[in-house]
Amino acid sequence: MFDHIRAFHQPRTVQEALKLLHRPGVKACPVAGGTDLVLRAGRSVTELVDITRLGLDAIRRNGRGLRIGAAATLAALEDSKAVQALADGILAKAAAYCGTVQMRNVATVGGNLANASPAADTATPLLVLDAEVVLHGLRGKRRIGLAEFFLAPHRTAAAGALLTEIVIPAPHPRARFSLQRFSRTESDIAVVSVAAGLQLDGKGRCQWARVALGAVAPVPLRVKKTEAALLGQVLTPEVIERAMKVAAGEARPITDIRASAEYRAELIRLLLRRALLDCARQRERAQ
Amino acid sequence: MKKNGKMNLPTIMKVSVLINKERRAWSIAPGDLLLDVLRREGYVGVKRGCETGECGACTVLLDGKPVNSCMVFAAQVEARKLTTIEGVGQTETLDPVQDELVKHGGVQCGFCTPGMVLNAKSYLAAHPKATEAEVREVLSGNLCRCTGYKKPVEAVMAAAHPGEHQCQQRQSKHVVVGHNLPKVDAVKLALGKPAFTDDVSLPGQLYGKILGSPHAHALIKRIDVSKARALPGVHAVLTYKDVPRVPHTTAGQAWPEPSPYDTFLLDSKVRFVGDRVAAVAAESRAIAEEALRLIKVDYKVLPLVLDMERAQDGKAPQIHDEPDASGIHDAKHNLAAAIHKHLGNVEEGFRQSSVILEDEFRTPRQQHAMMEPHVTLTWLDSDGRLVIRTSTQIPFHVRRQVAMILQLPVQKVHVIKPRIGGGFGGKQEMLLEDICGALTLATRRPVKIEYTRKEEFFMARSRHPQKLRMKMGFKPDGTLVANQMTVLASTGAYGSHSSTVQGNTGSKVLPLYRSPNMKFDCDIVYTTTPVAGAFRGYGCPQGFFAQESLMDEAAERFGVDPIELRRRNLIRLGDRDELSAELGEGRKGLARLMRSCGIMPCLEKGAAAVGWEEKRRRVNNPKSHLRRGVGVACSMQGSGIAGVDWASVFIKMNEDGSFQVQTGAADVGAGADTALAQIAAETLGVTLDKINICSGDTDFTPFDVGAYASSTTIISGGAVKKAAEKVRASLLEAAAAALDVKARKLSIAGNRIISTDRREWPLADVARNIMYKGKIQIMESASHFNMDSPPPFCATFAEVEVDTETGKVRVLHMVTAVDAGTAINPQLAEGQVEGAVAQGLGLALAEEMRLDENGRMINPDFLDYKIMTARDMPKLTTILVETNEPLGPYGAKSIGEVAINGPGPAIANAIYHAVGIRFRKMPFHSEDVWRALRQKEQAPFLAKAAARGK
Secondary structure (H helix, E strand, C coil): CCCCCCEEECCCCHHHHHHHHCCCCCCEEEECCCCCHHHHCCCCCCEEEECCCCCCCCEEEECCEEEEECCCEHHHHHHCHHHHHHHHHHHHHHHHHCCCHHHHCCCEHHHHHHCCCCCCCCHHHHHHCCCEEEEEECCEEEEEEHHHHEEECCEECCCCCEEEEEEECCCCCCCEEEEEEECCCCCCCCCEEEEEEEEECCCCEEEEEEEEEECCCCCCEECHHHHHHHCCCECCHHHHHHHHHHHHHHCCCCCCCCCCHHHHHHHHHHHHHHHHHHHHHHHHHHC | CCCCCCCCCCCCEEEEEEECCEEEEEEECCCCEHHHHHHHCCCCCCCCCCCCCCCCCCEEEECCEEEEHHHCEHHHHCCCEEECHHHCCCCCCCCHHHHHHHHHCCCCCCCCHHHHHHHHHHHHHHCCCCCHHHHHHHHCCCCCCCCCCHHHHHHHHHHHCCCCCCCCCCCCCCCCCCCCCCCCCHHHHHCCCCCEHHHCCCCCCEEEEEEECCCCCEEEEEEECHHHHHCCCEEEEECCCCCCCCCECCECCCCCCCCCECECCCCCEECCCCCEEEEEEECCHHHHHHHHHHCEEEEEECCCCCCHHHCCCCCCCCCCCCCCCECCCEHHHCEEEEEEEEECCHHHHHHHCCEEEEEEEEECCCCCCCCCCCEEEEEECCCCCEEEEECCCCHHHHHHHHHHHCCCCHHHEEEECCECCCCCCCCCECCCHHHHHHHHHHHCCCEEEECCHHHHHHHCCECCCEEEEEEEEECCCCCEEEEEEEEEEEEECCCCCHHHHHHHHHHCCHHHECCCCEEEEEEEEECCCCCECCCCCCCHHHHHHHHHHHHHHHHHHHCCCHHHHHHHHECCCCCEECHHHHCCCCCCCCCEECCCCCHHHHHHHHHHHHCHHHHHHCCCCCCCCEEEEEEEEEEECCCCCCCCCEEEEEEEECCCCCEEEEECCCCCCCCHHHHHHHHHHHHHCCCHHHEEEEECECCCCCCECCCCCCCHHHHHHHHHHHHHHHHHHHHHHHHHHHHCCCHHHEEEECCEEEECCCCEEEHHHHHHHHHHHCCCCCEEEEEEECCCCCCCEEEEEEEEEEECCCCCEEEEEEEEEEECECCCCHHHHHHHHHHHHHHHHHHHHCCCCCECCCCCECCCCCCCCCCCCCCCCCEEEEEECCCCCCCCHHHECCCCCHHHCCHHHHHHHHHHHHHCCCCCECCCCHHHHHHHHHHHHHHHHHHHHHHHHC
16 A cells, blocks of 8 residues: 555656655655556655656667666567577576566566676676666766676665666677576576576686576676686586585575575576586587 | 444545446445445345355456456445446346346356356447357356356356257156156246345344454463453454353264263364354444454463374374363374274275275365355344354254254254355354354344355365275286275364264275275374365265275276276175164164165266277377376265155245245255256146245244255255155045045146046146135145165266376366266256266365464465366266166156265276376375376486496
8 A cells, every 4th residue: 555655746757756756854755567566665755756767678789788778678578589699598587587578578687686686687697798887866867787786685786876777888898698598487586596607718718707696695796716616617516516606605695595505605506507507408409 | 344343434425326227326445345335235146155256256347357356445336337237137037148147047146146247248238249269258257166167167258159059858758747847946046146145234233243263273271351351333242251161062963972071162172273252243344353352362372283194193182181072082082083984894804905006085175165164144033033044954953953052942043044155064064053043142233244255264164184094905817805994184173073084085085996805994083284074975975085085996906997996896686785884873873775776877977978998098189298198987875864854844835836845955056946946846737836835944844854965956856756655645535525536536747637537627727726615734744764875976088188298187177977866856967966076076176275383274265275167177978878876756866966976086097097196195186296297207217326326
C-alpha cells in the first residue's frame, strides 16, 4: 500500500528530476519500472519521481561498444540486436533471466543496477565488460566503473545522483564470453551466477580475463585474483581447478533460504569451470 | 497518514488513458497502483493473486506489452494505451487464444486465465510462429495451480498454428457422457467476467483486516484498541472481549465433525505466528491497515513448540490449556489425536518374513497456493439475514459453522459460492466467514476480507508435515506378509482435519497391497506452527512416499523389477479392504470392496509410455555428469467418504424444454458443474446446452457436503442421475397424457420426445403443453450416498536427469496412468490429473513452508515459495484406463486427488535408479542431493581411511 505517497512527479528532463529528488524536507525516491521499489519502499518515502520519461531509454552503438540508457527495459535489452551481438550475447541473456516477461517489460537496466541486489542479473556481465555508469548529480555528471558503484546490498555510490547511462567499451577483440547461472526453478532469482570473458592466443594461453560473480557477496563481484590466476596460462584442468579455488576464496557467500554458503561456494567452482570451458569451446568453434 | 491517528486528505491527481479503445479519466491518489485503480473502476477481470509481481494474474497490456498491474503506479499510465481482458473477445466472438483455451480444457478455475490470454495474445501478435519452448517461457509469467500448464500450452500452440494441435475427440457409447465437452463456465472465465467473490462490491462496503500475532505462542495481557477505534473511517474493532466464545473447528466436515473443538473466533491466547488477535472494519484497506498499526498489544510470550518430536515430551508447554475445548485426545501432552489400528498380527508376519525393510521418511509443510486467496464478502439482506458470498468448497458446512459461532439460527444465514479460483482442500475450511460475519453484525454494513498472498501463507492452512516409519516384511517368494506404518504428524496450532488426514495416511495407503497383517499407529501433535488442514491427497502423498519408496527397495533386495514385485502384491478385483473398516472418518468406517480395479493395466500402459523396459536397462555414460533414471509408484484414493458424504439435487423443467439443475455441490474450478450437467443431459436425453446448472447456494440449492474427499462426481453425480431419472419418468408420463400415447412407448433423445412408432415431437413444444395446458411443473429431487468408497488407482512413472555436479534433479517425463472408472468428461479428467501432477512435482522438488527459530515463516511469497511454472514442467503423458464402477454414475470413480500421490515416490525411485541414492525426505532440494552425492563419493575413501586407521 502506498497511501503515504503525497505526490507523484513526472519530469521531462534530468535536471527537473534531480530538483524534485532534492527538495528540502521531502523524502523523494526515483521510480522507473517499480518492480523492486514496490516490494522494498519503506513508509518514509513520501514522493515519487518517475524517471521513465526523461528520454533515457536509448540503446546506441558506441564504436564496437554500447551506450545504454538507464531507463531501457530489460525486455529491450533482451530483444536488442545490438545487445545480442555484443560479447556472445551475455548481457541479452542476463536480461532474459530477470523475472517474467511482464516484469522485463517495465523493469529497467538502471533499476537492476541501482537496486544493488547482490543477485542482480545484469551486473555480472556488465562487470566483465568493464562497464561504467554515468551519474547525474545536481552539480554535474561523473562516470565511475560499475565495480565502484556497488557499496553494499541495496547501497550504491550514487549519493543522490541519478544513474542515467551505462557505457560499455568495445569488448576485448577476439575475447569469448560466457554466462552461467544456477537457480532453484526456471523463473527464479539466481542462487549463484558467474560471468566470464577470456581471450586465448594461438597457443591457448590466456591473454585477457574477466570473471564476475553474482549472489555470493554483499555486492556483485569482479574477482581479480581469479583473473590473475588465469592470465598467461593454458586452460589445463589444473589451471581451471586453481582458478576455481581462488574464486571460491574471493567470494563471501552467505547462507540464506536459497542455499547454504558451502553449497554456494561449490556452485561458484562448478559454474566457473563451466564458464571457462564454454569460452574455450566457443573459441574453438569460431576458429 | 499521520502518527496522531488523523488522516490527511489524500492528494488527488488525474490520469487519462485509452483503455480498451475508450478514453477514460480517473481520479487517483499519487501512490495508487494500477491494479487497485483498475479493479476499483470495474475492470475486475484483472485479478489480484500475489501483489509481488510473481503470479501474473493482474496482467494487462500497456502499449501492447504485458505488464503486472500490481507493480505499475497508476500515475505512470498517463496518456498511454491499456488493454484489459474486458477489451478482448466477446461471448459470441472469442479471441483465438480464448477460443482454444476453452476448447482444449485450458481453463479450469479461470482465475489466471485473463492474464494468460493477454500475455499469450501479445506474444503471438509479435511472434506468429511461436514454438512450444517460447510459449512455455512466456506463460511462465502466469502461475496456474490447476492445469499443470499442459492444456494451456496446447491451446496457445493451437492458436498460433491453426489447423495443428487439434483437440482429441473421444469415442463414447453415450451421447453426452464420455465426451470432451468444454466446461460450461469456460467462456465467461476466459472473458474475465465478474464471476468471483471479489468481483462484486456493495454500496457502503467496508474493508476488513485481521491483526495476526507476531508471536508463535503468547497470552494477550492487555490489548488497547482505543486509538484504532478513534481513527476516522474505522467502524469496528473486535477483540476476544467483543465476540461470543464458542469452541469449534474450522474444518469443513459433516456434523458431528471428527476434528476437535479447539478454536475460537478470537481468543486471549495466540498459538502460531499469524493467529488472530483482532479484526477491524474500515472504509478502505489503507485505513484498516493503519488501524491495525494503532492497536497496542501487551503479550506474555510463552515457550514454543516447533519440533513435533518434542511436543509430547512432558517438558513442552501445553498449547491447548483452555478448559472449554473438547475432542482433544490428550491436551496435556499436546496430542490432538492418536490412531492405533491393526489387522492380523504384524509381529507374527515379520516372524514369517525372510526379507524385512524398515526406514524413516519425512514430508514437508506444503501450501495449496491456489491463485485466488481466501476472500469473503458478508452483508445483511433486507430481512436482516446474514449473507456470505465466499470462496469456499463447503457452503453448507460454512452455514452451519457460522450460525453456531455467531449464535444465529441456521435459518438466518445464507451462503453463496460464486466461481472459485482453486481450492485443493484449502477452502474446505471455514476461515474468514465467521470473522467477516462478526464485523458485519457489529457494523450492520457489508464487509469484505481478502487475504493478501502473505496473509494466505501466514494464516491459511497447509499439508500436515509427517515423520513416517515404514516397515514391510516379505516371504521368500516376494509375498508381502506384514505392512506397518508408524506416523508422527504435526497439526500445527489447531486440530483441523487432524485425525482424518492422518487416518487416510494409513487406510488409503497400506491396503494397496494385500497383506494379512497390517498395523497403523499415529500420533498427531499440536505445535505452535501454522495450522495444517485438508490438502489434495489428504494424507496419502505422505503415506505413499514411504510405502512406494520402500517397495522399490524391496524389489531391489529381491532382484526383481519394481513393477513385478508390485504386481505380485497389489490389491485385485473382488478383494476387500478391511483396514478401511477399522479406519473410518474419525470413527469406525466401512470395509471397501473392489468392484472395479484397473491398476494392472495402468502399470502396463504407463510402462509402455515411459519406455520402462529399455530405460531400466540403460547404462549411463560414466564420463557425463548427467545421469538418467526412471522410477514408478502406485497409489489409490477413495471416492467420497463411505456412509458420511451425501448430496441432494433438485431438477425442474423449463417451458422451452431446458432444465434447471440445482445442486449444493461446490465447483471450485475443477469442472464439477460441467460433469454434473453432462450426467443430467445424458440421463434426460437432451444436449448439454439445455442444462442450466445452479450450484452451491444454501438458499437456492439443496444440501451437499461440498467439494472434498474426491466425492463430487460419484456422490453429487449419483444424486443428479437419480433425480434426472425421476424427472425423465415424470416427464414421459406427462408427455404421454399430453400426446395421448402410452408412456412406455415414449423416450427422450436429442431434445425430442420419440415414440416407438417413430413419431417425434420437439421437447420444447411438449414442455410448453405440459406446463400451460397440463398445468404441471415437472420437478424432482433425489438424495444420494454410498456405503463404500471405490478407489481410483494410479501408476505414476517419472524419468529424471540428475546433474551429479550441482545436485539438480530435472524431471524429463511424467507418465500418469489412472483408473478413474469411466470418465464423465475425459478432457476435464486429464486436467485433474495434470494439475495434481504439477502439485506433486512441487512437493517433490521445491515446495516447503520454512519457519525460523521463532516459528515465523521465512518464505511467505512466490519469490521463495516456489511453485511450478510452465517452464518447470516436464513432458506430461496422461492415460485414462477405463473401468466400469458399479457404484458410480455411468461407471465413474473419482479423479481429483489420486494423481498427486505418485510424483514424490516415483521421482525418488528414479533418482535412485540414476545415481543410487535413496532420498527419504521431500522435497529433494538440489543442495540435499548434492550433499548426498558428495558423501557417497567420499564414502569409499572414508571407509578406506577408517580401515587404515585400524
